[in-house]
Amino acid sequence: MSIIVNDNLQQFHLTNGTVSMVLKVVDGKLVNLYTGAAVPDSDFSYLIDDHFRVQSATPSDEHEGRFAEHQRFEYPEFGHGDYRHPAIEVAQSNGSRLTDLKFTGYAVHDGKSPLPGMPSTFAAVNADGRTINDASDAATTLTIDLTDELTGLSVRLFYTIFRDEPVIARSAHIRNNGNQPLTLTRAASFNLDLPDANWDMIEFTGAWAREREPHRQPLHQGIQQIESLRGASGPYFSPAAVFARPETNEDAGEAFGLTFVYSGNFDLHAEVDTYQSTRLQLGINPFGFAWHLEPGESFQTPEALLGFSANGLNALSQTFHRIVLDHLQRPTWARRERPVLINNWEATYFDFTEDKLLELARLAQQAGIELFVLDDGWFGARTSDNAGLGDWVANPDRLPQGIAGIASKINDLGMKFGLWFEPEMVNKNSDLYRAHPDWAIATPGHIQSVYRHQYVLNFANRDVVDNIYDQMHAILANANVAYIKWDMNRFITEAFDATRGAEHQGELMHRYILGVYALYERLFASFPDLIIEGCASGGSRFDYGILAYSPQIWTSDDTDAVERMSIQYGTSFFFPVATMGAHVSITPNHQTGRSEPLSTRANVAMFGTFGYEMDLTSTSQEDLAEIADQVAFFKSHAELLHNGDLYRLVAPFDHRRMAWMSVSADRAHAIVGDYVILGVPNKPKSRLYLRGLDTDARYHVTSTDGKFDAVRSGGELMHVGIDDTDLGPDFASRIYLVDRA
Template identity: 30%
Template sequence: MTPHPAWSVRTDHTVYAVRLEPGGRWAETAAWGPLGAESGPSPYDWSCRTHFITPADAAPAEYLPYGLRPFGGPDLTVRRPDGERGLWWTFTGAVQDDERSLRLEFTDEPTGLRTVLAYEAVPGTDVVLRWTEVENTGSEPLHLERLDSAAVNVPVTAGARLTHLAGQWSQEFTRTQLDLVRGRFTMESTQGVPGHAYAPWLAVQDTALADGPDTPTYGVALEWPGNWHITADAEPGGTVRIRAGRVPHEGAVLLRPGSRLTTPRLACAFSPGGLDGLSQVWHRYERRLAGERLHRTRKVLYNSWEATGFGVDAASQLELADLAAGLGVELFVVDDGWFTGRTDEKGGLGDWDPDPAAFPDGFDAFVDGVRGLGMDFGLWVEPEAVSPASRLYAEHPEWVYRIDGRPATLVREQLLLDLGREDVQDFVTGTLDRLLTRHRVDYLKWDMNRPPTERGRPGAGPAGKQDLDAAHVAGYLRVLDHLRAEHPHVTVEGCSGGGGRIEHATLARTDVVWPSDNTAPLDRLAVQYGYLHAHAPHTMSSWVTDAPGVFDPRPRSLAFRFVLAAAGVLGIGADIRRWTPAQRAEAARWVARYKEVRTVVHHGRARLIGSPADPTCGVQYDEADGPRTVVAAWSTGRLDGAPLVPGRASRLRLRGLDPAARYRDEHGTLYSGAHLLHSGLPLAWTAAHDAELVVLTRQ
């Protein structure tokens, strides 16, 4: 008996194995897990005996069109000019030069649609990238109504434990879990960005094994800063099938004869070490995305927004800069309000020239004043936005998204530029080039504070021939790529009303991102706890402010806020003019402390210990090639001097240490690794002491 064709894609520690269905009509998952998991009977094996569904609907298929998979949910739906949507392809070839990549080709003769399923293992990580390429080799136009990037299959017994990151503006990245026994779970965004409600990230575990530190855990993350969806189906036969891809704004994408389309990449990750192990896979992957820029020092910044709002002028900014420099700040960023016409939310966007009234001695003299204090200089920009009262809108009203004969919706008193237009892209790149060459700017905070509403482009043909979401994404990425190429010294921070646009395409082109506008201590702890499940600490910008809690208003100390911000990339956003001398002195000590350990925080192995729901939680960072372990720890319970048992310290059980080694803290206390693993690191919380940054050095 001739075996069916099969292929394996290998990462450093995992394997993704694929085989061809006996009839050659589709590819299906054979194994996904640790190296060696492909040896032996496949956990995805199915009997081929089905009732009321087709074999393709029951199979652990890698990717199937409507026609072959009519009931379980197709990954590709193609509409022909006569309205028929079926597609019945056959396997036409495979290319595998090594075990790091694979390409499988399928062709539908009547339509001429050629589909390639692509796989690529990312060196130095346990991530396999998957995407799909479709080409219309026929003679008639085709409309792609569904064009997912990939589907992955996870074997389960009693159901799937799904972990996802949900929320809303100011409450992003809330770690949320549900058990899916049967049925469908979907999350998506049609806001032109990933959005605040869900992150394009999902982790899957077998409910029978969930919550253990050694639980096999699977994850996917979609690389796409536009409309998207991730759907999980608990299917008959004991698998959960995850589909992910972009969502066309117009409902379908036109694929003309001779045209080709490539879907966004879906990153697929596996770890045998539970959610904590999976997070470390994602952290390694994002460090690789950063490339050489990973080793650029992410400087301590001060942002003036919460101190001055729109009331920007040289005198007040320089006053803040002088105080910030005294705290050890390395970068001073002027937020919204520095440009002409920007006295409130209603004006100025699009006219990106420094306001001469705010800088009477000239903007360059102001910048030199900041730099003379020993700090770099940065600016906030919102390149995709335009104010109706701006000069830009008066000159180019056609540049905004609009539908003829329909009213325009203002969100935050602004409209959105159609960044899919090449002339708009040229305007944005030209504007940023001018700012970055005329003035000594080292840092840009790129914000986006509204979704597209009346998303149309009059004069560009019927909606069925447009793909505005993909065009905007391409324009956005083109501008970011331009910044990288033409201004490599400039650090770029990504922001969209907080954490509304954070995914791998953005993270590959920015240096840090802003997870949330909420900087209140306990609220922010929950945001950062969820964020670090999916993203690396070196990407996480975090500020110390005086903001009260929105969802959890319990007060916390300045130390709590500093340790929290030090868990990523430290910034300060409070009105430091109002701080007492004692607070400023304490802040200077924390800034100095952070500088001593930031390389460990940004490049070390991060482990989440406990959660914000526990009385004590923390993050452990192990130095990659050094002896240090840094532990950021917080008291999240009541601050009455008696955390759990009166007189007894709380303890964080650390992980991954050598039990036979000895570790010394900065006070000289010596611990065995076994003690820290078994009994835990003692933390004596009081009302005046609710956070610690502990540095342990292996002896």
């Protein structure tokens, strides 16, 4: 059993042999006594903090009671002596924000229930490829009920532990059972109080075209925070972080990983007090958030995931990769190979005709590419970025027979057809805006900020979602569209919901993202086999919320192979290779102006979902032949690349080298990517040390450039390494194939 309940002790022990979390009711409050590597069950009462401290408040005599600010609360409140940031805050009709949530009950059940209206992990997938929730032993769920007697506020905390993964899913359901309205101003999904501060925080930061670079620094007294206020998770701070012991590296040491199954505003922070204890919190960003609850109404927080590793960062990442592929993504495409694609954007931008597209598709098909994706510019009055968004009807000047016509012609070539949408946006120069200007988010009396000539539609308004769904459904129902690229190029400004009153304005950002999820759900209900690739100016909404619907996300608009090494390397801490949209693009690259060999561009993109974004009509016959070879090579190794265990071998951030590898579950096969970023004159010897192999097994190792061919033991490959000193010059790369001899 993965949840051990001791009713006499009022103690709950979640464990699966790898991780343990121990909760206990102390003086009516729920506290966390231990979270970390799995331990045998015991009476953990000795971990309750009873130490006297000066200036600390207590609900009873100061020499007898327990001090609130030193307890490890599971869902803390502010105002009873705990001066750290609370997990919940509720404004009441008399102006008070004080609550006192006490334990009132619990339940344990097999499986895991979905969250209404939001993405969340599931317990397992059955033989028919359907998700199983309640009737599954692949996960077990504990619910704990807390109640504030004065206001009638109740909180149900959800804890799901997975049988085979050291991961615990957390969320909270909050209900107003009183007789007065309440306003929820803070509602974290996750809180964890740790007894020490001897941790490094690894956060993933960047901006457009340089997303998710890991930055590591020790925790210090005070607050270290990453957040978004943009209406999307954003490229600047990813809604995920690692907390690792200072000595932890890729291959050894303890680490927690914390991530959010959510795509909107978030707040993730670590608060260290002057007694060196640490509070970790993750949830909807409380800035500007206010959810009105009439009596009987409730609010469900999004889901947060806590992962643990005692064996370094690679093991932690592999755990999260399996959670994504086996417990989060729609089973239809989670571990199924998607078609190799070509996207026309960098080949044509807005300047295309149907004949040009078909010529590009013919060359792609000859190279073995399986899916042609028509990007921006096919609809309405769209010949540049200043018109057409919101009018999802094919432009007859460009596509005389509409989407059905070009899709049929692409299909006749033996390829699938894909289509770009930006459903959340509108141009003022569009029929939709002229008919419904009130559907664009704007605050009365204020300027309406603009970016890229576009505005954000109010997806908190069901009429808006209905309209966009109807337009998209009309296209998809009448044309053979196998794939959608769903873009989102603008964040929310002047946030105001014209359909709701003043007391509901703090709800817009969350209601907006619920509208996005609702559109995804409706599309899949009608078109269950559809592939939707998430995109938000590239990787501006690369999160577990989108991954629950999209098997892949466009990792970055930066298609430069050298830049992609850093971007995909950082992304891999929480996201599997199979989810990273990665394309071979033109050279000189359109974002950096850098020129790299075609082989290196492919060798980087293969450690992602594979495709091309270049004008094959102006490509040499020699390069077209090489592209055909690349496509064939990728197809023959896609299963290993996408479903193997990824090991990060050499980080790219010194601007010299980078390497990673994927190993099959049975350790019989591996594929290794080895890259030079900048060459070094008169360089010293270089050795590449592999990981994840069987020490005593013999492996045949070959390189795709024909320069390495040897049989070595797994122990040699991991501890003696491969001499790759000859790999060079700038931007050179090599792929090694490793097969048990």
